Amino acid sequence: MASVRPERFAPVVADWFLRTLRAHGEFDTGVIDLIDTPLPADLTETPAAADFRARLAAADAFAVVTSEYNHGYPAALKTAFDTAKHEWRAKPIGFVSYGGLSGGLRAVEQLRQVVAEIHMVSIRETISFHQAKKRFDAAGxxxxxxxxxxxxxxxxxxxxxxxxxxAARATDPYPG
Structure with missing residues (x-):
C-alpha cells in the first residue's frame, strides 16, 4: 500500500483487492503497508530497510495499490523502489490504482517506467478506480x-x- 497520508482511502481499496486476491487461490499473500514501514528517504541502511528487502527477496510477485497525487505516484513508493535493487529483479508487478477522474492511471504510467528500470515485468492489465470514493459502499x-x-x-x-x-530464476539466474 503506497499512500502514507493521514485519512487515506488506500485501506478501502487494498482490503477489497486482498479479498479478491485471496479468493483467486493461487497466491500466498503478504502485505507491506508503507505507512508502517519506516524506510529512510535518504536511503541509508537501517534494520527496517534490511527487513523490507528480505521480504521482497522472498516474494515471487508484487501488486501495488497506489493513489495519484498531483498527476504522480506517492513519494513513499519511490523510496520503497529505491531502497532495494536486486530483490525486485525478474519479478512481475501489477497495479491497482485509484483517484479522481484519472483513477490513478497517470501514476501507473509513470510507475511502469520506474519498474522497467529496476528490471521488473509490468503486468499490462491494471485495476483502476475512477472517482474511487464513489465506487465503494460502506462495507468496502x-x-x-x-x-x-x-x-x-x-x-x-x-x-x-x-x-x-x-522457474526461470531457479534454472537460470537473472543476469542483471
Missing amino acids: ETQDGAAIDAAERMLRQLAWWARTLR
Missing part, C-alpha cells in the same frame, strides 16, 4: 464491473508471470 465492496473484470485478468497474468519467472 464495489460494483465497478470494469475493475472487477480487470482484477480477474490481472491476477491470471500475474500468476502466470510469477510461476514462469520463478
